[in-house]
Amino acid sequence: MKIERLSAKVEDYLETILRLSETPRGARTGDIAAALNVQPSTVSAALKSLTEQGLLNYEPYGVAELTPKGRHVAEEIAGRHVGLLRFFTDTLGLTPEESEVTACGMEHDVTPLVLDRIALLGEFLRSHPELNEKWRAVRSTAKGERPPGVESGLDELPPGVRGVVLSVDVGAALRKRLVEMGVTPGVLIAVERVAPLGDPIAVEVRGYRLSMRKAEAAKIRVKWRPGLI
Amino acid sequence: MKIERLSAKVEDYLETILRLSETPRGARTGDIAAALNVQPSTVSAALKSLTEQGLLNYEPYGVAELTPKGRHVAEEIAGRHVGLLRFFTDTLGLTPEESEVTACGMEHDVTPLVLDRIALLGEFLRSHPELNEKWRAVRSTAKGERPPGVESGLDELPPGVRGVVLSVDVGAALRKRLVEMGVTPGVLIAVERVAPLGDPIAVEVRGYRLSMRKAEAAKIRVKWRPGLI
């Protein structure tokens, strides 16, 4: 059995036919054309060629059916497609649309090993809930995410994400201490570390490090800033 | 300025020319052909076409030089190339060779947003040293990684990675308890959670959960197994 590298187009035809085969209508010329955004006449030609290559059973005006060989290839591609898709949506948090087109573009170049590692990384993050939460928070401050400028109390600013101080609604005593440390509206601030029970919180501002109670931090309003510290 | 989508091939020519431009020889037909694995006659044709598209200044028997427009595109592609490359080598831990060809294949489909997120994820992992270590450990047990079977004390088995017990060198009292729980050579074992200071360690074996001191765990030798739990 020859192992010749199939073109990206051929792979896309097979993947599409596989998907359509699973519908009651089966894989028909018109549906394939619509799915791949080409003219029906182009599909006719492709179907003929795929049949000659032993990947498909098709006769004019009929329904395309994958041969075992064709099905094998198609499932392979479909696997790469969903592997990448999952990474883009679940791990990177991208929209289904962007994930879809990017996955379908890249699926033709991804090797089994690369796919495997990508899946492993996704699993790794998901298997560490606290880390995954942190990553999601960081991600939510990234470019292209909406809403881009979340506002919250300083206590909810995820460690590792920068924030801009909006207001400081604390008592006079703490306020004095904070002002001395430079915690004033407009300044960049970050949470360094949160103790196991969420209290106290280590905060960094203008190069200083200070510690405060969670309840106090909650009274400092911040706006999240894109990017890591 | 028209924003027509350039073909992957054209992007590769531009990227290659950019790289070669930075060498003392400059970008010559033969060198481009060697880099892209095509015949010189093919390059001649491509160079002519690129020049007509205003991406290149080239005249027969000369040295190819990018126009501002061509340089802009080339730098864009080169950026995607290295962005992906870094992800594959640094974050996924793949070989330079595999990373190189995969990056060069995928670079034509990656959007700025996807690239950005990928870079952010890499930064995120690197900015959390303890997590990054854990990830590297998990990675090292994955398919395609060598050496595949690291051996260490149970205390060094990263949470989320399976291990096979090799030997149990503890005192009689603990040994009895462990044997009752099923911790015997050959059994699959995993570390569930490590307390903040690394002690005690929650271990899972044969469906049971038990807690032990780090010092004790160190005396249980294990061989790391591929894949997550």
Place this chain on the structure above:
DNA sequence: CAAGATTATTTGACCCTTCAAACATTAGCA
């Protein structure tokens, strides 16, 4: 400087993918 060697281009051809237009078949309905 004048071969001869090296490097590059031109030419003619091929394959792949696509389209529009003309033609053929099939399906749905009266």
Place this chain on the structure above:
DNA sequence: TGCTAATGTTTGAAGGGTCAAATAATCTTG
């Protein structure tokens, strides 16, 4: 059952990318 609309195929043409062989320019060296 037959007619029309919907669907599918054929044909002819184009563009992109590639190669081998023939041809041309440039470089190197005695």
